Amino acid sequence: MTDLATSERTVAPRIGENAPRPDGVPKVVGAFAFSSDLHHDRMLWGGTLRSTHSSARIRSVDVSTAVAVTGVHAVLVSDDVPGQKVFGLEYRDQPVLAGDVVRYEGEPVAIVAADHPEAVRMALEAIVVDYEVLVPVVDPMTVEEAEPVHPDGNLVRRIHLRHGNQDVVGDVQVEGTYEVAMQDQAFLGPESGMAVPADDGSIDLYVATQWLHSDRDQVADCMGLDPEKVRLTLAGVGGAFGAREDLSLHVHLCMLARHTGRPVKMVYSREESFHGHVHRHPAQMWYRHHADRDGTLVRVEAHLILDGGAYASSSSAVIANATCFAAGPYRVPSAEIDGAVVRTNNPPCGAMRGFGAVQVCFAHEAQMDRLAGALGMDPVALRLQNALVPGDELLTGQTIKGTAPVAEVIRTCADHPPGASMAVDPLELPGGAGRTADPEHVVRGEAFALGFKNLLFSEGFDDFSEASCRLAGGVATITSACAEVGQGFVTLAQQIAREVLGVDEVVLLPASTAGIGSAGSTSASRQTWMSGGAIQEACGQVRAQLLEHLAAEHGVDADDLVIADGRVVSMAGGFEVDLAKATTEPIEASVVFRHVPTLPLDENGQGNAHVSFAFSAHRAIVDVDVELGLVKVVELTTSQDVGRVLNPLQTVGQLEGGAAQGVGLAVMEEVLVQEGRIRNPSFTDYLVPTALDMPPVEIAALIEQAEPGAPFGAKGIGEAPSISSTAAVAAAIRNATGLDLPRVPVRPTDIVFPGGTA
Amino acid sequence: MSTDPFILEVNGQSHEVADAHPGESLLRVLRERLRLPGSKNACEEGECGSCTVLLDGQTVCSCLVLASTAVGRQITTIEGLSGDGGLSHVQQAFVDAGAVQCGFCTPGLIVSIGSLLESDPDPSELAVREAISGNLCRCTGYGRVVEAVHLAATRGGGSK
């Protein structure tokens, strides 16, 4: 069995410094165990038979030939699901294995375990499914009149937000219709894991995930087991970006392991991965902005339709975000936003970095540019004039109580001097290695965009994280089920413990459901705050206990004691002890950390539904070969509201990486879906930016205003970079071409045939 | 059915591969049979570069090498780049420059960059970007990766 422990001892910097990642060295030498690297000497390989239709009734599934394939140990179908037949993040509406119907292309129908991947493949080919093919429901705009895709109906959620005086009309109005295509998270590490059955009927599941306890609970229900009978341990995660918040192969692995009595490993192929996880919701959006002649926004109207695909996943929370943040980080006294997420036979959609805010940012920023044009105003000045400040109301009627340095974010980014020179090497021109353009074919464009999003879970969700700290021999041991997915929480956890306890050595135990409660999801930019907060509090309690113990033992005042350089010292002098020798007994504390409670939205979409917000701005410079419709993003400049920088290097990494995903959505990334079928489920045809597509990211400013309630004042930083980057790049292409370009990704044909000829 | 046993020279050691499937890629053999899982499996169609290894000193996607045809070639994987002497300059630079996030693309990138610095010890940024254009990274946006290459170059580049 591969050693899954990520325990690592380091001596390294504290809060605000570039602490090295504890998993850095294992990752650079190839020794870090990702979920696809798991191995067990007795293991079998699992595989999944997927629907080849986006909508069909299953008349029968014949597994008789498959079972007889040499090396096959199990072939299981819907009837074999031992417990609850359905799972789901918010609503349990998605079958573990399709029974009577399939609702999207790629939906799992049967699973196989065999002693070699080749035997798995042969068995899967031998399964005969008799489908009665149905006409798929694929148009999200007309879905509400269509046949129900699912017993729960075709409307997953509608929010009709009304804010302020509904009779307001602006002197100047601009209107537009916008579209965002389906984006894939395209993490590199494919879905994979291993289930190991135990003699007592319990199961150990090692899997790459974002939320261990949610997975555990869903798996236990589907397996008909008590939750403690399923022990879920985080296996190395090769990126997530939202795509690992839902279950994928989890229950399948457990079913096969229990059925065969053997460990079972499964690794999705890239094509399967495209079918095996949720995507970013495609969006169709209509907007009308109203402003006074001086540029003051007075009202925003919008209709938003998100295509949720066949199952609910986190769609209802995504549409809440899209609706609440539909107008962007601006003061808007009156609004009517009709947001709906619907069900179709398209691939299921759910969480992806930015979670509903990305789609509306593309639209509201296009509207702000359009409004600036109608007013004859500078687009940055218009944004500054309407920028939210603390104390302002959001569209939900909620007053911003925390920090909101929107104007600072705008100014620092817009004022940053551009650095991009004109391309010299043909490789730097649009078209790159293809040498399609000469400098005279290229038009440069520049534009600015602003975005924001909530941090942490909203709408009354009981959002918490549990962590414990144990101090013994001068070493702190931290336990948390927070999923490290690449973002660097493991680094921060150590920094926090060092900072609070003054220790140098911090051991982080593997994230597991055994022995600790939920840390919640690694999503919603929440773990630095939530699990960071839990660790900070747990360490704080240990520190207090230690100092009280020493005070009592040595007759000094606990308030007079400080921890410095690995020693506990009395400020008044006269007492000093090595941390490692300060106690003979370990000191422990366990904490459940919660953020301030939120409330559900009312029938008008009003309410204190959110905790805190992060703001970001991007300025994009692009070179466009207008005649061929090819784009090279030349420079991205960004400023972001971060609360406080806990680790500068990791902060830069989040800002650069998030921006790259935004660039991808702006110019190349689209899951092409036709009649419910994905036409490009591969990295050959689903294009993500290469190093030659991604420009350098200039960080103009990290705005540090400590956020009340957040540990060390730090806001989550993961999502904001992917919100305004797409909008800025698209706007820069508009600036270069003079075209409307109401859709992302901007395809060559959108530039070459703007009328939609082909 | 399976192939006749064959021998692969990986990281300076001979490994016998018995009962491989006829179509098995070098990547699968390295990962599943030789238990060298450092080379990664993100696409298995030569688009991501996560499986990059050196074959007789040249970078290739091991997923596109038919394992049984690699007999007699010197194969170097990420596991062969550090060894007893600690981290290579490139590996150390990845740690120091913050080029590692999820780490899935990291082994392939390190093999590609090591090869680049062997032939071009002080590459321009454009040369770096072209050299790693066959290594997709979804976490970093490449900024810290390019930094790491420059850092490694200043510390002595490909000469470990």
Added chain:
Amino acid sequence: MTIATSLEDACAALAAEPNSVIVAGGTDLMVEVNRGSRCVENVVALDRIPELADWHLTGDELRFGAGVTFAEICEPEIAALVPALAQAARTVGSPQIRNAATLGGNIATASPAGDSIPVLAALDAVLELRSTEAIREVPVTEFITGVKATCLMPGELIEAVRVPVLDGPQEFCKVGTRNAMVISVASLALLVDRSARRIRVALGSVSPIPLRASEAEDHASGHLDWDSGVQPGPEVVREFAELVAGSANPIDDHRGSAAYRRHAVRVLAERSLTRVLNRVSSP
């Protein structure tokens, strides 16, 4: 499984098992094998055959062994002789792919999007095919008979590719929606052949088989003042581009529409002719 070390070995192995799968660089074959859409049982590997890995310049003729890789074709020595082929080679996949993928493999795969194909078509490349029975020569334009279809017979392999070294500038351009590592949506090779007083043009990704735009070639060649080097006017360039676009036979697929592809080759034709004319007129 045969790892051939000589052409004779390879041909003998193929003769013994005519349905063997030939593998050279493996970069196309293994994609299909990994996907499970292709079975390999008998394999003949060509990557250890010294003759196949060599190239020679004889007079005005370059002879590439079929196993020469695209990385080698990018090298200055070859790039000086057939610049368009080197330009095309640099757009093949990624550095890792170019280290493995071979010229012969690109031809044998016979994809309409094969990056070297338009250049070879424009060069009137001739393939040397070998089996135990015979050696025959086939022009590349006849070798590829359809989408991923060739006239290669069981037992036969591509031994070499012969192309002329032309006197005159060359261009290869390729449109893709990413700046590197992308499959061609449309491509074009344009070569100047001063001694024959010809402009040669071939297109990629806009036809199931290699496509020479002969009418456009005639038009441009006829309007160029080969003695004075004086450039024809912009209208000739435009007409040339129209003729190129007219010769294309593109389809709609998920990588691009037929209309965009036709438009793209028109633009590439105009730009590449302008580029070479700028160089032709400046001696």
